[in-house]
Amino acid sequence: MTTVEVWRTTDRLLPLGEAADGAWIAEQAVRALLVTAAEGVRGVVPGRPRFRLARETGTPLPVPPGGLPPGGLVISLDFAAVAGRPLPVLAERLRSALLGSAEERLGLTVDAVNLRVTALLDAAPDSTPPAPPPGRTTPPVPDSPIALAALAVEGVAALTDVFGSPVRQDDGRLRVELAVTEGRHPLDVVRGVRAAVTAAAPEATAVTVLVSELR
Known part of the structure; x- marks a missing residue:
């Protein structure tokens, strides 16, 4: 008998670890952690991280609804930079922070991190307390x-x-x-x-x- 699965969220699932691990993690949880990592880089005002699959490795295990198949991910992030800081150095620090959080902190497989500077700021904007979860x-x-x-x-x-x-x-x-x-x-x-x-x-x-x- 076929059962109908009720999906309670529009959040996607990103592959975690290797194909044999049979693991996925909510995109929203990954995004929150990466934004925190990016905000820790002085001179960066990050936007919203985006994710796509760069390559698919295949898996003998079922991919859940809303999940990307196992493989390498590409992380893309637009950010504003505070003027007066060398952009190549800033971008490298940001890339390192994102990779460290994604791969070492979580266990994602990341093939590339794409960064784009969308604005130059005279000074970092005043931070506002985040909305309660x-x-x-x-x-x-x-x-x-x-x-x-x-x-x-x-x-x-x-x-x-x-x-x-x-x-x-x-x-x-x-x-x-x-x-x-x-x-x-x-x-x-x-x-x-x-x-x-x-x-x-x-x-x-x-x-x-x-x-x-x-x-």
């Missing part, structure tokens, strides 16, 4: 060994339902959605979760994990 909800924990196994992995903050059910099983396919504790490496947490839920559900033929947020 929308209220986050944590769904009830499903009463299943799979859910309990996932929650027992260090670094799992909660199971979530942004992209569907926290635990979804269908024709041998198993998918778990979760939030990762801020400061923990998402890819390491995902690998731990995949190992734990695979042991809890040995009948599953394909196990994937979605990271909806960092909290």
